[in-house]
Amino acid sequence: MHFSTCTLCEAACGVAVEVDGNRVVSIRGDGDDPFSQGYICPKAAALADLHDDPDRLRRPLIRVDGSWRESSWDDAFDRVVHQIDRIRKVHGPDAVAVYQGNPTAHNLGLITFGQLLLRNLGTKNLYSASSVDQLPHMVAAHHMFGDGLLMPIPDLDRTDFFLCIGANPLVSNGSIMTAPNMRKRLHDLRARGGRVVVVDPRRSETAAAADQHLFVRPGTDALLLLSMIHVIFTEHLERPGRVGSFTAGVDALRKAAVEFAPEATAPATGVPARELRELARAFAAAHGVAYGRIGICTQEFGAAASWLLYALNLVCGRLDEPGGMMFTTPAVDLEMLAKRVGLAVGFDRWRSRVRGLKEYGGELPVAALAEEIETPGRGQVRALVVSAGNPVLSTPSGNRLDRALPGLEFMVAIDPYLNETTRHAHVILPPTSPLERSHYDVALNSYAVRNVAKFSSPVFERGPDQRHDWEICLELWTRLGLPGLPLGPLGKLAGGLTKRALRRLGPEGLLDAALRLGPYGVRRGRSGLSLRTLRENPHGVDLGPLMPRLPERLRSNDRRIQIAPPLFLEDVARLRARTSVSSPELVLIGRRHLHSNNSWCHNAGRLVKGKPRCVLLMNRRDADIRSIANGDRVSLVSRTGRIEVPAEITEDIMPGVVSLPHGWGHDRAGTRLRVAERTAGASVNDITDGEAIDPVSGNAAFSGLPVQVERVDC
Ligand SMILES: Nc1nc2c(c(=O)[nH]1)N[C@H]1C(S)=C(S)[C@@H](COP(=O)(O)OP(=O)(O)OC[C@H]3O[C@@H](n4cnc5c(=O)[nH]c(N)nc54)[C@H](O)[C@@H]3O)O[C@H]1N2
Ligand SMILES: Nc1nc2c(c(=O)[nH]1)N[C@H]1C(S)=C(S)[C@@H](COP(=O)(O)OP(=O)(O)OC[C@H]3O[C@@H](n4cnc5c(=O)[nH]c(N)nc54)[C@H](O)[C@@H]3O)O[C@H]1N2
Ligand code: SF4
């Protein structure tokens, strides 16, 4: 029996894997994992399917004259290095763009050696899935707490009021809130007398299990939150408490909220003023927490909503308090390490060439990628390195990117599949599967509802002709002769590390050093965490509940929280204007399904069997007006595209709103996903709009996209 961790979503469940030789016999929940306590969801079993998948690439692929052939690693590396080097020399480093996808966050090798390669390409055209995801949270945390990594999370197990806005943790299993077994945690919350309230344009699975659900018009959460803050100030319910003593800007926030009474925002949000007033009072009276995720991020007011969410918690005394929004004390403290080595994270230090979108943390919003490839001139993107991402299916106007990629001089993908994006590459470098590599959740442990640490050894040793992600990245970094990280005082030391030394260290050596330097580390003979102690505890170790961390953990120069940063106050004018905009007849939102994982697990047979899932949810009223019956095929048309999908009629979605999941559309020519292509569905990002962004953060605004829906007569 091997004990490991599921890397598919943020819950990071412990798994017990039974093997027979090179074959997985079973994958079960690890009952001895102190955090997940035996819980897994149906996706865990897919780890075996992914490992065994005959479509998963085991050797590099090279595209020559339009057809793919397998190659040696050496030949594949040579080609990549030759082309990237040439393009950098002729056109400069910005001509090589990088896109990093979501699985990066679940992969120790990519978090360490991946960044060594990809960030040291020195390009301003650095993109990632962050800007179709949590970027608004990061921009809010950056301006309020001094660092984008300081995103507070709900202290779920001790709260007595969970206000959940634009998240569906019963299906997603939680995000920026690592908490395995959400169903049990929410059940326990209610069993101890607590309340769960969900604000969502759809009566989601989480809403159905909650005490109360409020429908909200997509994209209007910032108005709703500002109205709650208005009620709290006008009814003198604010009590920022201890944290208030080092918070600046409360008066500015109070002033900003004056004109946003619930009565003023109700026509836009669709939430009756009386209900919102009651909600604000109940929240202020409880020891609760307000939490928001994808639904409040991927919309036109993503940054404003994230800011107001944190601000609401703060004015109610729920920031940095047990049962409220708290900061973790992770064993590997990325933010502390970054500071120690002198890595400065900035905002708006440069802008994208074509549209002038702002940089954050060295990255530009991915909504700009297609135009940066298409638009000629100095600084045009001519090559692309995609690592663990599928932007053709996952970024707005994915169809435009799909058309732009063939225009590149060179593209390389570090990815185990020949999919909708990687089919445009010239070289694909496939890494080992999650069961073949060691694992530690550097990123997710930083956002877990308990402080935990767990290291897993590989279940299977990799074959001699396979490469881990980190080995691929280290090899390319060496062959390209790239510099080391800008490591400040530690720079000299690291700069002196040869490839051989780095190879010997590997991600595990770096992890060991980070654990020792971390808050629980081995120090001066005192026992503490190191890689060795984690190896001795293969189920993981519990490091206790979240602890108050402020003001010490703040990274702002004056060690104060800015509750009303100027960047956000400036956005209030746009919020004011939004109160008088009439809503389009129909707008689109997304959703997730327990058996899916963004775009890339649809080749696992057991996860796609059953009813089709790429189905448009539509309210009966909207369906009747258009003579659409359950199961009818409908066209979904936006400013940028048209797709066809079946419709499902339901009362569980707000009138005027339709919902379609992302990550489908596996019928494009030239992929090698034999299972996925049989349940292809359509890609919602063929109709989302790269021009629709939250202007403050640059994040994609998927929610609230105006669409037309019509029955398609076959
Ligand atoms: N319309 C709409 N679009 C969305 C969203 C939405 O809600 N609505 N959600 C957005 C969100 S939150 C996210 S995070 C993004 C995800 O966007 P992406 O990260 O671009 O897409 P994924 O579907 O996660 O694709 C992951 C890719 O990584 C590969 N991969 C898997 N494991 C590994 C590994 O260990 N190493 C390497 N090298 N590759 C690996 C897979 O084969 C796949 O090609 O999608 C976003 N897109
Ligand atoms: N099974 C499964 N789990 C996953 C993933 C997956 O693809 N499948 N993806 C993982 C990833 S990458 C992420 S980032 C997380 C995301 O985790 P969550 O944020 O929990 O994601 P969703 O399930 O998409 O929930 C978003 C909710 O927001 C609602 N919503 C949409 N627009 C709005 C709006 O304007 N306002 C409000 N208030 N609500 C709105 C939607 O109806 C939906 O119920 O999930 C992770 N977990
Ligand atoms: S909840 Fe997430 S981490 Fe847990 S088993 Fe399911 S996919 Fe894996």
Ligand SMILES: [Mo]
């Ligand atoms: Mo995500």
